[in-house]
Amino acid sequence: MRFSKMRFILPMALSFASYATADCECGYSSSIGDSLKPYIFTDLIESDFLHIPNITLDTDWRRQQFNMSAAAGRGPYGMNYSIEQVTSxxxxxxxxxxxxGEFGVDPGVQLTxxxxxxxxxxxxTAEMDSAREDLLWGTYRAAMKLTLTPGTCSAFFWYFNDSQEIDMEFLSSQFNADNNTFPVNLVLQSVQSVQAGYNAAVTGNYVVANLPxxxxxxxxxxxIDFIPGNVIFYADGQILAKMNSTAVPTSPGHMIITQWSNGNPLWSSGPPPQDAVISISYVKAYFNSSDSVRETxxxxxxxxxxxxNAICAIPDQMLAPNPEGTNGNVSASTYFFSNQKNETNNQTVYRKSEATKAATAGPLSSIPLFVVISVIAMILL
Incomplete structure (x- = not known):
């Protein structure tokens, strides 16, 4: 979140002087779009799926198990989201x-x-959701290898409800390797799009960009960078589209990665002629939490x-983080704060010993959150 300059700087700083310090304890900063000043995000989720041995043990993510009827999905087929379709x-x-990977090509978590x-x-079909649902303004990033098998929709998105949703959707039937056409559908679902029959195209919050x-x-x-009034979409660090709109969500939500098909010729098409697999090598999310426990x-x-080092800059991924090929050991070795010794203190990151301490651990403080934020903002301004 980007904060305004506020007062009460010195008293707050002095009140914390007796506590031990840790790197990144006041958050993680990122340049958003064309902004000349960084935004600060206080929490993180980092999932290195190349090395997590079993997604069933990852407390940051939940594989989904539910049915959706053909009528509910607006297609000729229903969908059975099954935990067996999400594998490590x-x-x-x-x-x-x-x-x-252990079971062949395309390491990471696979959605089939x-x-x-x-x-x-x-x-x-397949879906996994972040366990935390307190995700507000932030920068949300996923490294994926998609499928060329026609007839599915793969998506990485932030979700509160059907009228507050930010999507990056990939329709494999739209991909054409012969002429290098690889569209991504960038969607901001809103009350207006729901009223239009879930058609964001008529609201001005829908862009089709061709991946390079x-x-x-x-x-x-x-x-996906998500800040008040603005959403910015990227691929390998390059901006694909910006949406400046009152339709930008204002409620906390969660991340979803999914691959599905219901035969709808206007969207997913399909079903695919054979199994279609996408692979995810990591998810990195840096965000502000709506949870009062996390604020405390x-x-x-x-x-x-x-x-x-109280505030740590988030590295931007400007090259493809690809584990394949002769340079894979370099390109795929991206930066994780949670892999460093002292950069996720009091965070809640799966399998990171110093980051799994209770969020309420440590001495009590009566300093309100807005004062802490004020000081952080003053440092950046």
């Missing part, structure tokens, strides 16, 4: 970032849509925003 294919050596005509009228690469031959980072945690850990 890790690189077994934690010090290696390239090569095949089953191919062929479904015998029971329900296509077998083939998303099915390697991994690329897809990114910030006041406890942010002792002195003026201290060196």
């Amino acid at each position: 294919n890790p690189i077994l050596d934690e010090n290696t970032w390239s090569g095949n 849509v089953s191919g062929g005509d479904p015998a029971n009228g329900f296509v077998q 690469f083939n998303p099915t031959t390697g991994y690329h980072e897809y990114r 945690a910030l006041t406890r850990r942010c002792k002195d925003p003026s201290a060196a």
Whole structure:
């Protein structure tokens, strides 16, 4: 979140002087769009799916199990979202970032849509959601390798409800390797789009951008920056589109990665002729939380925003983070704060020992959140 300059700087800083310090304790900063000043985000989720051995044990994510009827999905087929369609294919050596996974090519978490005509009228589909649902303004990033098999919709999106939703959707039937056409549908769902029958195109909050690469031959980072009144979409660090709108969500939500098909010729098409698989190598989210417990945690850990490394800059991924090929061990070895010794103190990141302490651990403080934020803002201005 980007904050305005406020007062009460010195008293707040002095009140925290007795506590031990840690890197990044006051948050993570990122340049958003064309902004000349960074925005600060206080919480993070980092998932290195190349090395998480089993997605079923990852407390940051929940595989989904539910049915959607053909009528509800607005297609000729229903969909059966099954946890069996979300599987791990890790690189077994934690010090290696390239090569095949344990079960073959395309390491990471794999989401599969089953191919062929479904015998029971329900296509077998896949989805996983972030466990945390307190995600507000932030920068949300996922590295994925998509499928060229026609007949599915793959999506990375932020979601509160059907009228507050930010989507990056990839329709494999639209991909054409012969002429290098690889569209991504950038969608901001709103009350207006719901009233128009879920048609964001009539609201001005829908853009089709052509990716400058083939998303099915390697991994690329897809990114959504979400700040008050603005949403910016990226691919490998390059801006694809900006949406400045009153339709930008104002409620907290969660992240979703999915691949589905219901045979709708106007969207997913399909079902695919054979199994269609997408692979996710990582998700990185840096955001402000709506959870009062997390807000309190910030006041406890942010002792002195003026201290060196109290606010850490988030590296931008400007190249494809691809674990495949001769340079995979370099390109896929992206930066994780949670892999560093002292940069996720009091955060809640799966499998990171110093980051799994209770959010309320540490001495109590009566300093309100807005004062902490005021000091952080003053440092950046």
